[in-house]
Amino acid sequence: MKKFFLFLMSILLISCNGQENKVSKKKNLKMENKNLEYATFGGGCFWCVEACFDMLKGVESVTSGYSGGHKENPTYEEVCTGETGHAEVVQIAFDPSVISFSQLLESFWFLHDPTQLNRQGEDIGTQYRSVIFYHSEKQKEEAQISMENSEKSGKWNGKYVTQIVPFEKFWGAEKYHQNYFEINPNQPYCSAVVGPKVAKFKKHFGELGLLK
Template sequence: MKNILLVLLSFFVISCDGQDLKKNKQKNLPKMDKNNLEYITFGGGCFWCVESCFNMLNGVDTAVSGYAGGHKDNPTYEEVCTGETGHAEVVQIAYDPKIISYEQLMDVFFFLHDPTQLNRQGNDIGTQYRSVIYYKDDAEKLKAEKEMAVSEASGRWQGKYVTEISPLDRFWPAEQYHQGYYNENPTQPYCSAVVGPKIQKFKKHYGELGMLRPE
């Protein structure tokens, strides 16, 4: 009986310690400086999954679904889906570089999609689903090229990367119903079959690295 009580007491202490560690970890999170945010824009297939995952990262203020790279002003989702606007489905991320780095964001980007597929991701086919990184200046272009080379050399994906690296002309936010789409529609067939499994894989990998916001 005494041994059983000792085991139960030990379990209680360990549980309390775990809760305290979790609380302390949350308290020790650096505070985001919203006055000094930087932006990065890229496309990796359907923006529902990409946006949802980046919004879970500590250090990311917002991840907004939208369109970029085309010739049509104020494009609609239906127009972009035709593949005739030249736009890609992209996500623009506002982040605090003191909490999460450009390099870490690039690592997540290459984790979330297959950069060896040209103008497609799985069954999503068309130039609007192309793998693309948009840069704001020459310095950022060099950083993008470096990070792509690092990822390609890592062997994470088999084959040559076809990710486009282009200057950002303008980012057009997508319609409001696309923002946070997965969170609002997790049982939608495409979300449950494609987006959901990707998000779970992402949460497991980056959760273990301690990069996710506490839930």
């Protein structure tokens, strides 16, 4: 489904570039004087995942990009073919004194269906796979325990297919992908797919008091 809207991106580049400095400054201001840790997750389209994680307290920045593939500096168009091996991911810089990696994992399980192999809804392909790229052995252990607990909870009906693999490289996506939903809430894919997920996430985690 997401591929259907690729042709709109060239039209949106002008408006996105107009927001570029604003977005960059916002992220830089957030990250000053912080002892941060990093988490890298893939759970379908990164526009949705980025928008939701960026709402959580203790999350200092969320960057959309690509991990897990074999090609250096992949482009969005190359990743969309499914031939580079990359997954669409977000890399999260977070303050562990405010939010834990385990809490980020709870958000991750809520955000997507981890029982779907190489897809989320109508977005189909290995680039949309469910994956956790762990940055340490501690993250690996926490991810494994969290997945087991989430699977046992019955939230999602079926066996989880989420990959838990070591982090190697992260390639930031093109600038027009960053803060995409915030800048383009009325873009057709955002209205139809991202917006409802963001609203559901905001309601659930807002009631838990975990939003900024």
